[in-house]
Amino acid sequence: MRRHELTDREWAIIQPLLPQKSRDVPRVDDRRVINGILWRCRAGTPWRDVPERYGPRTTLYNRFTRWRAAGVWDRILEAISEAYDGDIVMIDSSCVRVHQHGAAGKRGVTTMAAWDIPAAA
Numbered sequence: 001m002r003r004h005e006l007t008d009r010e011w012a013i014i015q016p017l018l019p020q021k022s023r024d025v026p027r028v029d030d031r032r033v034i035n036g037i038l039w040r041c042r043a044g045t046p047w048r049d050v051p052e053r054y055g056p057r058t059t060l061y062n063r064f065t066r067w068r069a070a071g072v073w074d075r076i077l078e079a080i081s082e083a084y085d086g087d088i089v090m091i092d093s094s095c096v097r098v099h100q101h102g103a104a105g106k107r108g109v110t111t112m113a114a115w116d117i118p119a120a121a
Helices: 010-017 030-043 057-070 072-083
Strands: none
Touching: 010 030, 010 072, 030 057, 057 072
């Protein structure tokens, strides 16, 4: 298991929540696919840059979008949150504010915003 991949405890929580519908096609390893999807989300890269060890990128993308439409990801996040009893924190730019000195500085003034010290010319 690699550093950022699902632990056995996390997998035990997630596995029962996954769709088990078979279309007469051999099913790709769900744990490997989820690790690939999580790798992509964590790295913020395009699907084509996901390492090959996680399987075909089309499988990852298709599974991600189908599960999103079916609400599988919502159930997974809810189950993980319950299991860890609020010990998991996720942030994104929608809940992080810029420090007051980092927003809307005056144009043409060359000062170091954090300490308001004039910069050497």
